Amino acid sequence: xxxxxxSRPVGELTxxxxxxxxxxxxxxxxxxxxxxxxxxxxxVVMRDLMEAEPxxxxxxxxxxxxxxxxxxxxxTVVRSNSPEYxxxxxxxxTYGFREHVVGDAGDWAFTKLxxxxxxxxxxxxxxxxxxxxxxxxxxxAGEGDTVFVSAATxxxxxxxxxxxxxxxxxxxxxxxxxxxxxxxxxxxxxFDAAFDYxxxxxxxxxxxxxxxxxxxxxxxxxxxxxxxxxRLAAPNARFVLCGGLSGRNPTLDLEPxxxxxxxxxxxxxxxxxxxxxxxxxxxxxxxxxxxFVFPHTVVExxxxxxxxxxxxxxxxxxxxxxxxxLS
Ligand SMILES: NC(=O)c1ccc[n+]([C@@H]2O[C@H](COP(=O)([O-])OP(=O)(O)OC[C@H]3O[C@@H](n4cnc5c(N)ncnc54)[C@H](OP(=O)(O)O)[C@@H]3O)[C@@H](O)[C@H]2O)c1
Numbered sequence: 001x002x003x004x005x006x007s008r009p010v011g012e013l014t015x016x017x018x019x020x021x022x023x024x025x026x027x028x029x030x031x032x033x034x035x036x037x038x039x040x041x042x043x044v045v046m047r048d049l050m051e052a053e054p055x056x057x058x059x060x061x062x063x064x065x066x067x068x069x070x071x072x073x074x075x076t077v078v079r080s081n082s083p084e085y086x087x088x089x090x091x092x093x094t095y096g097f098r099e100h101v102v103g104d105a106g107d108w109a110f111t112k113l114x115x116x117x118x119x120x121x122x123x124x125x126x127x128x129x130x131x132x133x134x135x136x137x138x139x140x141a142g143e144g145d146t147v148f149v150s151a152a153t154x155x156x157x158x159x160x161x162x163x164x165x166x167x168x169x170x171x172x173x174x175x176x177x178x179x180x181x182x183x184x185x186x187x188x189x190x191f192d193a194a195f196d197y198x199x200x201x202x203x204x205x206x207x208x209x210x211x212x213x214x215x216x217x218x219x220x221x222x223x224x225x226x227x228x229x230x231r232l233a234a235p236n237a238r239f240v241l242c243g244g245l246s247g248r249n250p251t252l253d254l255e256p257x258x259x260x261x262x263x264x265x266x267x268x269x270x271x272x273x274x275x276x277x278x279x280x281x282x283x284x285x286x287x288x289x290x291x292f293v294f295p296h297t298v299v300e301x302x303x304x305x306x307x308x309x310x311x312x313x314x315x316x317x318x319x320x321x322x323x324x325x326l327s
Contacts, residue, residue, distance in 0.1 A: 002068040002098035003306045008050055013314055017050070018307035025100040033080035033103050039122040040096045040306070041072040042299075042313045042322040043155060044245065059268050071096025073326075074113070074121050077103075090115045092124055099303050099326060117284050122323050123294050130269040131160035132279035134218055134240040136167070138265045141216045141238075143168035148210065148229055150174075150197075151220035151245050153181045155321035158189060158295035160218045160242075165190050166286050169216075173209050175202070175225060177316050184319050189295055197221075203228035213237070223248035233262045241266040295320025302326055 006019040028034045046069065048054055054062040063069040073096040077089040084105040085091070090113040095101040103110050113124055135141045147164040151157045152174025161172050174185045174194040185194040195205040206214070206228050213234030219226055223246035229239070233256050241264060256262065286292035297318035299309040306324050313322045 001303045003303055004068050004097070005050060005063050005065050007065060008052055009047070013047055013050070013311055015307040015311055020304060020307075023098070026102055028079055028081050028102050031082050031105060033077050033082045033085040033105075035075040035091055035093070035095075035101050035103050036078045037073050037075040037096070037099055037101065037326045039074045039125055040324045040326055041125045041155070042306075042310050042318075042324065043127075044314060046071070046310060047314055068095075068097035070094045072125055074124050075101070075327075076121075085110075085112065090121055090124075097303075097306060117280070119287060119294075122296070122298070122325075123287070125321060125323055126159060126283070126294055126296075127155035127321055128159050128163075128279045128283050129271055129276055130156050130242065131163055131218075132282075133269055133275060134242050134267060135160045135163045135216070136278075137275060138267055139216045139218065139238040139240045141167055141169055141218075143170070145169045145215040146171045146173070146210050146212060146234065147216040147218065148173045148175075148206065148214045149218045149220075150225040150229075151243070152176055152185055152191065152194060153295075153319050154220055154245075155295075156242060157218070157220050158185075158320040161185070161191050162189055162286075162292050162295070163282075164216065164218075166282070166291055171210065173206070173214075175205075175221070181319060189293060197225060201228070203231055206232050216240075218242060221245045222250055224250070226250035227253070230256055230262065233257070233260050235260045237262045239264045297322050299324045 002023045003018050009017045049063045074092050077085050080087055082105045091110050093110045141147055141164045147169045149157045149161040152161050153176045161174050164172050171192045174191045175197045182194040185191040193209045202224050214232050215234050217229040217239045219241050220243040222244035227250045309324050
């Protein structure tokens with residue numbers, strides 16, 4: 001069974017934009033293997049990839065009507081004619097929105113995973129590489145910093161804030177879209193403070209929570225949250241620009257940027273092997289030490305639930321990384 005994109009949404013995505021198809025999965029040929037998909041990640045970026053012409057500079061391909069979209073996925077090899085992949089191997093790949101896929105060892109989309117590295121197979125579907133690149137490699141967040149993360153309950157934001165905390169930040173503040181998610185950030189993820197961005201002017205909320213200014217801003221939202229953070233930038237503040245969920249470009253007030261030596265750095269995730277290894281090493285250690293939680297929501301129900309779950313994800317229904325349990 002697979003969930004195909006049946007038509008391109010104009011405006012809001014609904015379940016009707018998908019069709020569930022009992023698709024034939026062939027037997028693996030010479031050098032190939034059959035994977036049972038166990039877990040799949042959902043993200044807001046999937047809506048952008050459904051456009052007929054997604055932004056030409058996005059570092060990933062758009063979705064085609066009549067095909068199952070790609071998505072980060074983890075599965076288990078259940079049949080193999082490949083010397084490199086054995087039955088039982090855990091693999092990560094991008095052939096999501098389907099229950100099974102035939103893989104080829106030469107396909108770069110497949111990576112074999114160490115099943116003993118993390119507490120469960122779904123822990124491999126985290127947004128850590130993006131959060132690590134922005135928070136550590138570019139912002140250099142560390143001891144004494146006051147850090148602000150916008151869209152802090154997103155897959156990326158919920159990891160980014162915890163990375164800053166584990167690296168000794170003095171104060172980690174997050175913004176979110178609902179009251180109940182404030183408790184999640186503070187009580188479960190260890191943020192020092194959080195606020196609902198619907199709750200009055202963002203600049204006022206931030207000024208209350210970061211009276212001494214912001215050293216590091218990890219921005220997933222742009223718009224008003226960026227404007228507010230810049231007004232409160234501390235001297236030598238580092239702003240890393242990860243995404244623009246608000247869909248609104250901020251009005252740039254250059255005065256605080258000039259007077260306080262603020263650095264801005266936009267980025268896309270690089271997946272450099274050294275960066276990936278550094279993130280995985282810290283992630284597995286912090287999990288073992290009980291200093292880090294993998295922030296995620298599990299949607300049960302298999303492939304049939306994927307369209308409904310993605311619609312819910314786009315409405316902000318979930319906390320942390322949204323995962324569908326496929327098997
Ligand atoms: N630069 C890169 O390489 C890279 C890579 C991956 C992702 N990203 C970016 O990282 C950000 C998070 O992606 P993700 O995959 O982690 O997201 P996600 O897990 O799908 O989380 C989505 C969350 O974002 C919040 N949100 C949605 N619309 C919003 C709006 N208009 N204003 C403020 N918050 C909004 C909602 O939380 P609330 O209910 O709390 O509002 C929602 O639950 C996005 O901007 C994405 O483009 C960048």
